[in-house]
Amino acid sequence: MSELTRLTIAEARDALAAKKFTAEELAGAHIKAMEATRDLNAFVTETPEIAIERAKESDARRAKGNVAGGMDGIPTAVKDLFCTEGVQTTASSHILEGFIPTYESTVSMNLRKAGSVMLGKTNMDEFAMGSANITSYFGPVKNPWKLNDGKDRVPGGSSGGSAAAVAARAAMCATGSDTGGSIRQPAAFCGLVGLKPTYGRCSRWGMVAFASSLDQAGPMTRSVRDSAIMLQAMVSYDPKDSTMANEPIPDFEAALKGNIKGLKIGIPKEYRIDGMSKETETLWQIGIDWLKAAGAEPVEVSLPHTKDALATYYIVAPAEASSNLQRYDGVRYGLRVDADDLTDMYEKTRAAGFGREVRRRIMIGTYVLSAGYYDAYYVKAQKVRALIAREFAEAFKKADVLLTPTAPFPAFALGEKMDDPLQMYINDVFTVPASLAGLPAMSVPAGLSADGLPLGLHLIGKPFDEETLLRTSLAIEQAANFTTLPQLLRAGS
Amino acid sequence: MTYSIQGKTGDWEVVIGLEVHAQVTSDAKLFSGAATEFGAEPNTQVSLVDAAMPGMLPVINAKCVEQAVRTGLGLNAKINLTSVFERKNYFYPDLPFGYQISQFLHPVVGEGIVALDMPDGTVREVGVERLHLEQDAGKSLHDQNPHKTYIDLNRAGVALMEIVSKPDLRSPEEAGAYLRKMRTILRYLGTCDGNMEQGSMRCDVNVSVRKAGEGLRTRCEIKNVNSVRFVMQAIEIEAERQIDLYEGGGKVVQETRLYDPDKGETRSMRSKEEAHDYRYFPDPDLLPLVLDQAYVDALKAKLPELPDVKKARFMSAYGLSLADAAQLSGEREIAEYFETVAQGRDPKLAANWTINELGAVLNKRGLSITESPVSADHLGNLIGLIMDNTISSKIAKDVFEVMLETGEDPAKIVESKGLKQITDTGAIEAAVDQAIADNPTQAEQYRSGDQKVTGWFVGQIMKATGGKANPKMVNELLRKKLGS
Numbered sequence A: 001m002s003e004l005t006r007l008t009i010a011e012a013r014d015a016l017a018a019k020k021f022t023a024e025e026l027a028g029a030h031i032k033a034m035e036a037t038r039d040l041n042a043f044v045t046e047t048p049e050i051a052i053e054r055a056k057e058s059d060a061r062r063a064k065g066n067v068a069g070g071m072d073g074i075p076t077a078v079k080d081l082f083c084t085e086g087v088q089t090t091a092s093s094h095i096l097e098g099f100i101p102t103y104e105s106t107v108s109m110n111l112r113k114a115g116s117v118m119l120g121k122t123n124m125d126e127f128a129m130g131s132a133n134i135t136s137y138f139g140p141v142k143n144p145w146k147l148n149d150g151k152d153r154v155p156g157g158s159s160g161g162s163a164a165a166v167a168a169r170a171a172m173c174a175t176g177s178d179t180g181g182s183i184r185q186p187a188a189f190c191g192l193v194g195l196k197p198t199y200g201r202c203s204r205w206g207m208v209a210f211a212s213s214l215d216q217a218g219p220m221t222r223s224v225r226d227s228a229i230m231l232q233a234m235v236s237y238d239p240k241d242s243t244m245a246n247e248p249i250p251d252f253e254a255a256l257k258g259n260i261k262g263l264k265i266g267i268p269k270e271y272r273i274d275g276m277s278k279e280t281e282t283l284w285q286i287g288i289d290w291l292k293a294a295g296a297e298p299v300e301v302s303l304p305h306t307k308d309a310l311a312t313y314y315i316v317a318p319a320e321a322s323s324n325l326q327r328y329d330g331v332r333y334g335l336r337v338d339a340d341d342l343t344d345m346y347e348k349t350r351a352a353g354f355g356r357e358v359r360r361r362i363m364i365g366t367y368v369l370s371a372g373y374y375d376a377y378y379v380k381a382q383k384v385r386a387l388i389a390r391e392f393a394e395a396f397k398k399a400d401v402l403l404t405p406t407a408p409f410p411a412f413a414l415g416e417k418m419d420d421p422l423q424m425y426i427n428d429v430f431t432v433p434a435s436l437a438g439l440p441a442m443s444v445p446a447g448l449s450a451d452g453l454p455l456g457l458h459l460i461g462k463p464f465d466e467e468t469l470l471r472t473s474l475a476i477e478q479a480a481n482f483t484t485l486p487q488l489l490r491a492g493s
Numbered sequence B: 001m002t003y004s005i006q007g008k009t010g011d012w013e014v015v016i017g018l019e020v021h022a023q024v025t026s027d028a029k030l031f032s033g034a035a036t037e038f039g040a041e042p043n044t045q046v047s048l049v050d051a052a053m054p055g056m057l058p059v060i061n062a063k064c065v066e067q068a069v070r071t072g073l074g075l076n077a078k079i080n081l082t083s084v085f086e087r088k089n090y091f092y093p094d095l096p097f098g099y100q101i102s103q104f105l106h107p108v109v110g111e112g113i114v115a116l117d118m119p120d121g122t123v124r125e126v127g128v129e130r131l132h133l134e135q136d137a138g139k140s141l142h143d144q145n146p147h148k149t150y151i152d153l154n155r156a157g158v159a160l161m162e163i164v165s166k167p168d169l170r171s172p173e174e175a176g177a178y179l180r181k182m183r184t185i186l187r188y189l190g191t192c193d194g195n196m197e198q199g200s201m202r203c204d205v206n207v208s209v210r211k212a213g214e215g216l217r218t219r220c221e222i223k224n225v226n227s228v229r230f231v232m233q234a235i236e237i238e239a240e241r242q243i244d245l246y247e248g249g250g251k252v253v254q255e256t257r258l259y260d261p262d263k264g265e266t267r268s269m270r271s272k273e274e275a276h277d278y279r280y281f282p283d284p285d286l287l288p289l290v291l292d293q294a295y296v297d298a299l300k301a302k303l304p305e306l307p308d309v310k311k312a313r314f315m316s317a318y319g320l321s322l323a324d325a326a327q328l329s330g331e332r333e334i335a336e337y338f339e340t341v342a343q344g345r346d347p348k349l350a351a352n353w354t355i356n357e358l359g360a361v362l363n364k365r366g367l368s369i370t371e372s373p374v375s376a377d378h379l380g381n382l383i384g385l386i387m388d389n390t391i392s393s394k395i396a397k398d399v400f401e402v403m404l405e406t407g408e409d410p411a412k413i414v415e416s417k418g419l420k421q422i423t424d425t426g427a428i429e430a431a432v433d434q435a436i437a438d439n440p441t442q443a444e445q446y447r448s449g450d451q452k453v454t455g456w457f458v459g460q461i462m463k464a465t466g467g468k469a470n471p472k473m474v475n476e477l478l479r480k481k482l483g484s
Helices: A009-017 A021-037 A048-063 A107-111 A160-167 A183-190 A226-235 A280-293 A307-329 A341-354 A358-369 A376-396 A422-429 A433-435 A465-480 B064-073 B172-189 B228-247 B293-301 B308-317 B320-327 B330-344 B346-367 B376-387 B391-405 B410-417 B425-438 B440-447 B453-464 B471-483
Strands: A043-047 A075-079 A117-122 A174-177 A193-196 A215-222 A264-269 A297-301 A401-405 A439-447 A455-462 B004-008 B010-023 B085-089 B101-102 B112-117 B124-135 B139-141 B150-152 B159-165 B201-210 B221-224 B254-260 B265-271
Touching: A009 A021, A009 A226, A009 B221, A021 A043, A021 A048, A021 A117, A021 A297, A043 A160, A043 A455, A048 B320, A075 A107, A075 A160, A075 A183, A075 A455, A107 A117, A107 A174, A107 A226, A117 A160, A160 A174, A160 A183, A160 A215, A174 A193, A174 A226, A183 A193, A183 A439, A183 A455, A193 A465, A215 A226, A215 A376, A215 B150, A264 A280, A264 A376, A264 B228, A264 B410, A280 A297, A280 A401, A280 A455, A280 A465, A307 A422, A307 A433, A307 B085, A307 B320, A341 A358, A358 A376, A401 A465, A401 B346, A439 A465, A455 A465, B010 B172, B010 B228, B064 B124, B064 B159, B064 B172, B064 B293, B112 B172, B124 B172, B124 B320, B172 B201, B172 B308, B201 B228, B221 B228, B228 B254, B228 B265, B308 B320, B308 B330, B308 B346, B320 B330, B320 B346, B330 B376, B346 B376, B346 B391, B376 B391, B391 B410, B410 B425, B425 B440, B425 B453, B425 B471, B440 B453, B440 B471, B453 B471
Parallel strands: A075 A117, A075 A174, A264 A297, A264 A401, B221 B254
Antiparallel strands: A043 A117, A174 A215, A193 A215, A193 A439, A401 A455, A439 A455, B004 B010, B010 B159, B010 B201, B085 B101, B101 B124, B112 B124, B124 B159, B139 B150, B201 B221, B254 B265
C-alpha cells in the first residue's frame, strides 16, 4: 500500500497544492491499489485511462494556477448507478449490462467539473436494493475488514462497492446513494464516514432511480472533513430535478469550525430496539458521553412511530421501484431476450434481467399499488410517513441533532441472513426513519466490536442543516480517534 | 325534437359522453424540451427523457400548464389551484417509461359548461366533467416489416388535454355539435389546432341506451375515433347494436370497442375483465402543481373574445341574424375577416358578401378563409364602392370575379375597366330618350297601361350603357318620360 493512498482528501489537497506529488502520481497509486484489491470485487468497471487523462488535466490546471477546488485531482470511485458519459452504467443489473450512457449525471458531472478523477464504477446491490451487496449481478463485494474465522464479511449495502473501495484505500472517496440507509450502513460496516444529505440537496438527474421520493446521493469518505469537501463538490441546484430545493448552499468545510457547546443532542427513546447487539448499545452510550464531554447537552426525545418505519419503507420504496423499473422492457436499451410475441419478450427479458431481490420488490410494489390494496397499503404508508416526518419536526423543537446507532450489529459474514429477507431488512431499522422524513443523516466510525469490526454512530439533522450534522460528527470523530486499518491493509496480512 | 331509436320493444334513448384528447399547442413536450412538430422524420423529436433513459426526470412545461388553464377558463370551468400528476402504469413498446404521466384524482381543471347552438335555434348546455393534462404515447408501426414492430417516439411525451364531458349528450347530432364547438373554442384560444386528420384532436365515445325515465345502463367506450362524421356514425351503430342485444334478450358488457368505418361496425377490443390495473399513484418525480389565483386571473384577463360572446355581440352591435352571427363567429379567422370587411360599412352587406359570395367560392375551391384570394380589406373596399354608388351591386359581382382572379383592389379594377356607374342625369336621360325613340311599339304598350314593359326598357338601357347606368335613376327617368 502506497503512502499516497493513505491520505485523506484534505491531506492530498494540501500536498497537491504544495506540489509534493502530482495528480497523475496520485491516480497511479490508486489505480495500482484498485488492481491489487480486485479480490474485493468492489468495481464493476475500472476506468484507469480516464483516471490518468483527468489527472493530467488536473495537473495542467494546477500548473496554470486554475485549480478547480478541493476535489481537483482527487481519485474518486463512482457508484454504478450514476450515469457516466461513455462509461458502462449497470446499477449492477444484468438488464443494464453493456449500457453506455451518452450523458453524465448531475452529481458525477459536478465532481468532474470540480476536478475529481474517476477511477471506475463501483459494485452495488442490484438497483440499490439490498443491505449487504449480495444482490449484484456481478457478484458480492467483500469487506476489507475481516476476522480470523476465515469468513468474508459483507461491506453492507447498497453502496457496498464504494464502501469497500474507500476502506481498502483503492479510492480516496466514493459517491454513494442512500434510499433507506445505503450510504450510512455500509459506511458503518467498513469504518467510513457516510453522509446522506437532505432529500433535494443533490440532484437525482442521471441517477438510476430506485425509489424517487427517497433516493439521495452523498459522499463516502474516510474523514468528516473529507465528507464536507466532497459534499461541496456534489451539490448544485439543478432545475432538471423537479423535486430539488433551491436552498442556499453553505460552505460545508467552514461549518466544521467552532464547537458544539450547548448543542442539544436528542436521544430517541424508541430506538432501543430488540435485536440490537450489546456492544452497539454500549457504543451509543459512549457516544452520548463524548458529546456531553464536548459541551453538548443530551435530551430525550420521542419518535413513537419508529416501529412502523420499516414497514412503511418496505411499501413506499417497492411501490416506486415497481414503476421506476418498468422502463427496463427490452425495447430500447439494455438486455433483450427475443421471443415469439411481445408479452413473451417482456416476460423473458425481465425474468432474465432482474435478480431475485429486485423481482421480489417489483412484486411487492405492484401488489401494494393494485386496485383494492392501494388504500390499505400505499395510502396508509403515506400517512404513516407523514406522521413520522411530523414526529421528527416535533423532536427538533427540543433537539438540534439526534444521535442513534447506525446499524443494530456489525458486518455479518457473507452467506448469513441470506434466506430471510426480513432479517436483512432489519439492517435499516435506524437509518430508514430519516430517509422517510427526508432528513440529512450521517454515520461516523466510532469504535470496534468485541471481535474487531467497525461500528458507526448515526446523527440525524434538521432539513438542510448538514452544517450542524458535520460539526457534531467531527466531535465524535475526534473523541473516537478511529485509526484502526482494515485487516486487509495491516502489515503481514 | 328528442332523438330516439325505435326498437321492437319501443323507443330507446341514447346517452353519450365524450372524452376529447386535444394536443396542446406548444413548441415543446409536456415534460421535456423536445419539439412537437407534426410530420417530422421518425424519432427525430425525442429527448433522453422521452426515451425514458435511466436517470431521466420529467420537468413540467409551464406553457402547457398555461394552455390547459386557458382552456379551462374558455370552458367556463373551475381551475384547481392544486393538482397532482400521477403515473398510469402499463407496458407497451411505444410507452417508454412503462407509465404515462397523467392526472387522476386531482385534475388541473374541474367542472365547466359548453353551450351548443342546435339547428332548431335552441341552445343546449353540456357539462364538462374535468380537463386534465397527460402525455401522449409514441406510435407503433406494424406494417414496415413482417416480423418486427417499429417504434416512432416523436409523439411520446407530447402534451394532451383530456376533456371529459358529462353523459349529457342525447343524439349523434348533439355529439357532433359538441365536438365542433369544442374545436371552435380550442382554436379560438389557440390551445389546440383541432386537426382531427393529423390526430391532434381525437375522441373516445361512451355510449349506452335506455328506455325513457330509466337510470343509466351499461356503457361501452369506443376508442380513438378520428372525425366528427365517424363519431356520429359510431354512436348510431353502437346504439343499434346495444338495442339489438337487449331486445334479443342479451346484455351489454362494459368494454372498450373499436369503430370500423369501412365495415360500419364496432368491434370489441378488450373487456372489463381484461382491463389493465393501471396502479395509479402520485409521480414521485414531480411535486404537486400549485397555481396561484393571481396567475389564473391574469390569464383570464388576457383571454380572447370567445365564440358565444362574439356571436352575441355580432347580433347586438351589427344587427345580424342568429344564423349569420353563428356562422361568422364559428371560426376566429372568419370573425376577424368579417369585422375587417364591416369596418365603417354596412354590416349586413358585409355579412352577406362574406357568407354568400366569398363563402361559396371558398367552399367550391376548398379553401379556408386565411387562404382567400380576396383580402378582407379589398372586400371591404368593394362594399364601400357599392355604398357610395360608385358601382351597382350587379357590377360589384363582376368586379368581384376579377378580384378573385387578380387579387387587385376593386377601385383599381373599376377604374381600369371603366365600370364606374353613370349617375349623370343628362347621360342617363339621353339613353332613356334614345330607347323610347327606338322602340315606339313598346312605349305605346306602356302608355296603354302595360306597366310590365318597364323592366324590358330598363334592360335595354342597361345594355346600352354597359350596365353602368344607375338602375334607380334609370327607373325614375323612364317612368317620367313614358308617362309624359
